[in-house]
Amino acid sequence: MKTQAFTLTQENIIYLDHNATTPLAxxxxxxxxxxxxxxxxxxxxxxxxxxxxxxxxxxxxxxxxxxxxxxxxxxxxxxxxxxxxxxxxxxxxxxxxxxxxxxxxxxxxxxxxxxxxxxxxxxxxxxxxxxxxxxxxxxxxxxxxxxxxxxxxxxxxxxxxxxxxxxxxxxxxxxxxxxxxxxxxxxxxxxxxxxxxxxxxxxxxxxxxxxxxxxxxxxxxxxxxxxxxxxxxxxxxxxxxxxxxxxxxxxxxxxxxxxxxxxxxxxxxxKSDILKHLGEMKVLRDDLEAQMKARIEGVLINGEQSARLPNTTSAIIPGVDGESLLMNLDLKGFAVSTGAACSSGNPEPSPVLLAMGLSRAEAQSSLRVGLGWGTTKEQIDAFVEALVEVTNRLRSLDQEGQYV
Ligand SMILES: Cc1ncc(COP(=O)(O)O)c(C=O)c1O
Known part of the structure; x- marks a missing residue:
């Protein structure tokens, strides 16, 4: 029997931007x-x-x-x-x-x-x-x-x-x-x-x-x-x-x-389900980061050495512009962000990442992924596939001098 999803879902979107907002339960x-x-x-x-x-x-x-x-x-x-x-x-x-x-x-x-x-x-x-x-x-x-x-x-x-x-x-x-x-x-x-x-x-x-x-x-x-x-x-x-x-x-x-x-x-x-969801999100988030590091050269996770929420990944993907990455992923049906939702559309790099000491280039190559209570392993795997494909494409364009 198919169990009902915890949140409302939209067929054509894999939503991985739960720090911007969450879908309705x-x-x-x-x-x-x-x-x-x-x-x-x-x-x-x-x-x-x-x-x-x-x-x-x-x-x-x-x-x-x-x-x-x-x-x-x-x-x-x-x-x-x-x-x-x-x-x-x-x-x-x-x-x-x-x-x-x-x-x-x-x-x-x-x-x-x-x-x-x-x-x-x-x-x-x-x-x-x-x-x-x-x-x-x-x-x-x-x-x-x-x-x-x-x-x-x-x-x-x-x-x-x-x-x-x-x-x-x-x-x-x-x-x-x-x-x-x-x-x-x-x-x-x-x-x-x-x-x-x-x-x-x-x-x-x-x-x-x-x-x-x-x-x-x-x-x-x-x-x-x-x-x-x-x-x-x-x-x-x-x-x-x-x-x-x-x-x-x-x-x-x-x-x-x-x-x-x-x-x-x-x-x-x-309330009594929160701990279970924290554990599930952490397993998926750690899996996401391990896959990203294994398959995309040079990936660095911002704030990884310090205590973090179990659902959030902020990653520097060197050699690609975060906004281009985001737009290409959006075309493939994945919702992620480059930083805070309230500053999207702003070409300036994230003040949060700059305050942490990242260079402008590093901040501009950062991508934020936010998992939620309804995120599944299949969604993470599909996201990694898309991210690898888009990153490789953008990096190769960049090498040919076509990418700005
Ligand atoms: C840390 C933090 N504080 C405050 C807010 C603002 O909340 P609201 O969108 O409900 O005004 C947000 C939303 O992005 C947030 O992430």
């Missing part, structure tokens, strides 16, 4: 008609509002159980970008309006973030710099690790907030979040962690990580787009970026996206 897709019946406003006190209100309450509890938080520590947002902005800008505004007295960071002016953060963190930090904060970056090493010595030397009692992601969306490198949290708290600062790439790709408990704020995005976890979460530790105050109604305890105004929130909560039901 079949179970989420099947539940959409039922959730759509809850069209009322969860803030209404009449019967039409009570259904969506209980969906919202249950979803908050389910997602809290998934990450190990208290339900009231969660703020539903429109996605990872908003969660990152809410954490950073929300703290800045709370600092400026004197609401962070309890956190004892009043008057502090320094903010730190790692050199490999997502643009939503980078740009929120750049805004802070324009507002007069002293914003500095924490370097990363070629091996993929955060430069912990540099972090220690940047940390002092003038630091208000530090933002370092759990895992990088391009290389999959995992950073030592608990160790960083301890150092940051050692100087009395607050710690925000972008955990968008952690859902479904890592096992963690938010309390053990001891972060103050953590961002999540539903569309990286087989649920719908336009939905995210910011974990905000009990007792911490944030200024809302969106002013209006008192939703999310005054921390994010606007009628809640019940459908997408219910979908994210549905995915939380898979």
């Amino acid at each position: 079949q179970s989420v897709f099947d539940s959409i008609p039922e959730w759509s019946r809850h069209w009322g406003n969860p803030s209404s006190i009449h019967l039409a509002g009570r259904g969506p209100k209980s969906v919202l309450r249950d979803a908050r509890k389910q997602f809290a159980d998934l990450i190990g938080s208290h339900p009231l520590e969660l703020i539903f947002t429109s996605g990872g970008s908003e969660s990152n902005n809410l954490a950073i800008q929300g703290v800045l505004h709370a600092l400026q309006t004197g609401q962070l007295k309890a956190a004892k960071i009043e008057g502090r002016k320094k903010l730190l973030y790692s050199a490999v953060e997502h643009p939503s963190v980078v740009q929120a930090m750049q805004l802070a710099a324009r507002l007069g904060f002293d914003v500095q970056t924490i370097p990363v090493l070629r091996c993929g690790r955060i430069d912990m010595e540099a972090l220690k030397s940047l940390l002092d009692e003038s630091v208000a907030l530090v933002s370092v992601m759990y895992a990088n969306n391009e290389t999959g490198n995992i950073y030592p979040v608990r160790e960083i949290a301890d150092l940051v708290h050692g100087v009395g600062a607050l710690f925000h962690c972008d955990m968008v790439q952690a859902l479904g790709k890592a096992e963690f408990n938010i309390k053990e990580l001891d972060v103050d704020f953590a961002s999540f995005s539903a569309h990286k976890f087989y649920a719908l787009k336009g939905c995210g979460v910011l974990f905000c530790r009990t007792g911490l105050v944030l200024e809302s970026l969106i002013q209006g109604g008192g939703q999310e305890r005054g921390r994010r105004a606007g009628t809640e996206n019940i459908l997408a929130i219910a979908a994210l909560a549905k995915m939380s039901e898979y």
